[in-house]
Amino acid sequence: MVNDKLTREQEDYIIKIFEFEESFGITKLTDLSKILNYSTGAINDEIKRFEKMGIVVRIPYKGIILSEYGKKIAENVTRKHRIAEAFLYYVLNVPWEKCHLLSSDMEHAVNGQLEKYILKKLKNLKQCPHGNPFQITNTKDEKKLLEAELNVSYIINRITFEESDILIKYKTFGILPGEKIKILEKNEFGALVNTKKGKFILDNDDLLIIRVKE
Ligand SMILES: [Zn+2]
Known part of the structure; x- marks a missing residue:
């Protein structure tokens, strides 16, 4: 696993950074601080750690982007997030607008054997209830x-x-x-x-x- 050493909080950061980047091309630290509800100081400290770990690259005066290594980690944690959401929505019938938030406790546990059982239960499903594919590179024809x-x-x-x-x-x-x-x-x-x-x-x-x- 590429992200064995990450904390839950760090995984949450990476999921959000990935969403910012996919949606808007870059992550502005002020936006990240607003969305994750942390002070800009706390965000800056974490981003410095990510830079040292080689996960993100800073673009001066603009924000940050994921490195190739960071993208691999994002691919893994985002997949777990989306699988957890799909489980909440299709199996537990959590409302569409709530499964994103409620998946945050569950997604970190989606691993190894448990992931296999969940995917089996979800049959041939390949995306979260918001349409985002489990395999993040799978976004052609849109x-x-x-x-x-x-x-x-x-x-x-x-x-x-x-x-x-x-x-x-x-x-x-x-x-x-x-x-x-x-x-x-x-x-x-x-x-x-x-x-x-x-x-x-x-x-x-x-x-x-x-x-x-x-
Ligand atoms: Zn989703």
């Missing part, structure tokens, strides 16, 4: 909603940034994997979209987080 054409109907493929308030909003808006979405209007700040629940305004971050396919 585009960011930001790149979608106007007035063309797309199928929502996945939500790349999992946070309770975002998931609650998307559930209300009918933005769930497998549902349809269409951009009606677009400007520099975001877009007006249409889903089965009605018309909603999304900002540019939303347009990066929501991935669609034709």
